[in-house]
Amino acid sequence: MTTTLRLNEPIPGSRIIAVGGSRGENLVPNDDIVGPINSSDEWITQRTGIKTRARADEGTTILDLAARAAEDALARSGVSAADLDAVIVATVTHFEQTPALATLLTERLGATPAAAFDISAACAGYCYGIAQADALVRAGTAEHVLVVGVERMSDFIDPTDRTISFLLGDGAGAAVVGRSDTPKIGPTVWGSDGSLAGAIYQTRPWLDYRREELGEPAPERAELAEEVSQMVSPTLRQQGPTVFKWVITNIPKLARRTIEAAGLTPQDIDVFVPHQANMRITDQLLKTMGLRDDVVVGRDIADTGNTSAASIPLATERLLREGAAKSGDVALQIGFGAGMAFAGQVVILP
Amino acid sequence: MAHSESEILEGLAEIVNEETGLPTDAVTADKSFTDDLDIDSLTMMTVVSVAEEKFGVTIPDEDVKNLTTVGDAVSFIAQAQA
Numbered sequence: 001m002t003t004t005l006r007l008n009e010p011i012p013g014s015r016i017i018a019v020g021g022s023r024g025e026n027l028v029p030n031d032d033i034v035g036p037i038n039s040s041d042e043w044i045t046q047r048t049g050i051k052t053r054a055r056a057d058e059g060t061t062i063l064d065l066a067a068r069a070a071e072d073a074l075a076r077s078g079v080s081a082a083d084l085d086a087v088i089v090a091t092v093t094h095f096e097q098t099p100a101l102a103t104l105l106t107e108r109l110g111a112t113p114a115a116a117f118d119i120s121a122a123c124a125g126y127c128y129g130i131a132q133a134d135a136l137v138r139a140g141t142a143e144h145v146l147v148v149g150v151e152r153m154s155d156f157i158d159p160t161d162r163t164i165s166f167l168l169g170d171g172a173g174a175a176v177v178g179r180s181d182t183p184k185i186g187p188t189v190w191g192s193d194g195s196l197a198g199a200i201y202q203t204r205p206w207l208d209y210r211r212e213e214l215g216e217p218a219p220e221r222a223e224l225a226e227e228v229s230q231m232v233s234p235t236l237r238q239q240g241p242t243v244f245k246w247v248i249t250n251i252p253k254l255a256r257r258t259i260e261a262a263g264l265t266p267q268d269i270d271v272f273v274p275h276q277a278n279m280r281i282t283d284q285l286l287k288t289m290g291l292r293d294d295v296v297v298g299r300d301i302a303d304t305g306n307t308s309a310a311s312i313p314l315a316t317e318r319l320l321r322e323g324a325a326k327s328g329d330v331a332l333q334i335g336f337g338a339g340m341a342f343a344g345q346v347v348i349l350p
Numbered sequence: 351m352a353h354s355e356s357e358i359l360e361g362l363a364e365i366v367n368e369e370t371g372l373p374t375d376a377v378t379a380d381k382s383f384t385d386d387l388d389i390d391s392l393t394m395m396t397v398v399s400v401a402e403e404k405f406g407v408t409i410p411d412e413d414v415k416n417l418t419t420v421g422d423a424v425s426f427i428a429q430a431q432a
């Protein structure tokens with residue numbers, strides 16, 4: 001005889017109850033970083049639209065950034081930390097293999113014993129997190145889920161690197177997700193393309209350092225630029241033009257599928273919040289996506305820079321705070337980045 | 351259906367016009383994308399992406415830097431579709 005297990009009562013929908021954010025304390029202008037990369041304010045502005053990037057004070061940890069954003073979102077949501085059932089953190093800059101930053105955040109917030117885990121999906125991390133939160137809530141596994149995208153990219157950059165360092169900023173964005181009578185988070189459309197693992201990458205794998213410590217020769221890494229071939233801390237690099245082309249070729253299709261999956265058309269989208277990678281990418285996407293002329297667009301990158309997993313909730317938080325977007329608006333959010341992990345969903349703004 | 355070189359040139363001129371606003375008759379085979387048409391590497395990637403779709407070819411990223419002139423791109427696409 002087969003035994004049938006009981007499932008939780010399914011929940012008809014989930015919603016983002018509130019978003020919150022926290023940025024690195026210092027808005028660092030282009031002129032302050034161009035020296036070591038032989039660049040200029042004009043070049044960076046023209047290629048990326050970035051005027052300043054948020055960089056955290058030395059004493060501000062990644063946990064501090066995450067906690068500030070989480071507390072902001074919780075305060076706006078009216079949900080107390082003790083009522084969280086799960087905490088999901090998306091990040092690539094928590095430099096401890098274990099335990100997960102989410103467990104430290106859960107304890108800091110007073111949400112213990114909520115389930116807690118990290119997601120490694122780079123700039124798509126927040127949208128991956130929202131996908132998890134939506135599924136957990138609708139399956140009845142959790143009633144309230146906190147999703148935080150947080151990065152302290154300044155720990156992961158080489159100031160002499162011309163490929164990506166000048167784009168990056170520090171910050172955290174958070175969302176509290178809970179039950180809804182009707183779906184207010186649409187289906188997630190997502191994927192990855194690991195064949196492009198070399199397009200955005202860490203200069204050296206951690207195991208190289210361990211090998212060196214053990215007296216074994218660290219593997220030659222011919223692909224490393226000469227200046228990083230020594231055993232210095234690993235930092236981030238990218239092949240910018242390759243990333244640019246991949247995004248403008250693939251993301252418009254993903255956007256169309258995401259909008260369709262929610263039963264809508266591009267004309268129904270009020271607000272577009274792409275990952276804040278580069279303003280040129282955002283502008284190029286807008287040209288081909290068929291959104292309305294009056295669509296409100298997240299452009300937080302100009303001041304905050306590219307904060308990887310934090311950029312979408314930060315841009316959303318800002319549009320709502322400044323009144324450019326309002327509660328009830330239909331928003332398309334799309335993340336994409338290293339590993340060419342990507343994810344999108346249509347959400348109703350809180 | 352393979353496109354002739356003059357069709358490819360015409361198609362590229364349309365793409366450049368669409369992406370930069372330059373008149374199509376400014377886009378001739380001898381023009382350098384960077385020096386004459388003022389197309390930077392990101393706009394170039396956009397032109398390449400649209401051209402791949404339009405002509406049904408693949409233009410690998412490492413080959414893009416060798417496409418100095420419009421004529422280089424025309425011959426590359428003509429060969430790639432063969």
Ligand SMILES: CC(C)(COP(=O)(O)OP(=O)(O)OC[C@H]1O[C@@H](n2cnc3c(N)ncnc32)[C@H](O)[C@@H]1OP(=O)(O)O)[C@@H](O)C(=O)NCCC(=O)NCCS
Nearest residue numbers: 039043047123162163240241243244277278336337391392
């Ligand atoms: C990084 C990025 C701004 C580089 O711009 P680019 O135009 O593609 O740069 P390229 O590498 O093609 O180099 C073009 C020229 O600019 C120069 N250059 C490159 N980096 C430079 C820098 N940081 N400052 C000044 N000049 C620079 C190059 O030397 C080259 O000069 P040349 O034509 O005289 O040889 C751009 O590729 C980009 O943002 N791509 C999108 C990637 C992205 O958003 N990633 C985020 C992670 S999701």
